[in-house]
Amino acid sequence: MQTTQARIESIQRQIQELDAILIQAQNDLNTVAGGERVKKWKAKAIPLFANEFGPNVAQRLTSTTPGPSFTSDLLEELSDEIEVYRSFLLTLVEEVKKAPAGDK
Numbered sequence: 234m235q236t237t238q239a240r241i242e243s244i245q246r247q248i249q250e251l252d253a254i255l256i257q258a259q260n261d262l263n264t265v266a267g268g269e270r271v272k273k274w275k276a277k278a279i280p281l282f283a284n285e286f287g288p289n290v291a292q293r294l295t296s297t298t299p300g301p302s303f304t305s306d307l308l309e310e311l312s313d314e315i316e317v318y319r320s321f322l323l324t325l326v327e328e329v330k331k332a333p334a335g336d337k
Contacts (some may be wrong), residue, residue: 235285240329243285247278248322264307270309271314297321
């Protein structure tokens with residue numbers, strides 16, 4: 234069982250990965266590749282969270298999807314998509330902080 238701090242650090246690593254995806258998309262001016270990286274990130278993160286936080290958290294991440302976007306700015310759309318996952322992760326950090334020790 235991981236400590237609360239280790240669980241928070243694990244979540245923060247996932248936030249850093251998302252931030253890196255957005256930065257790379259901005260630098261490459263390639264939002265299509267950025268979108269593909271987000272899909273790969275999510276596919277990797279779901280089993281990781283199932284293992285570290287339990288199936289309920291993994292299911293919540295699975296069902297977390299960005300809403301429709303009505304902008305013609307592809308970079309903004311990618312940023313909005315990443316923000317949906319960032320918000321999920323930040324909420325999870327707060328939940329981990331509040332959870333009694335040993336809860337999954």
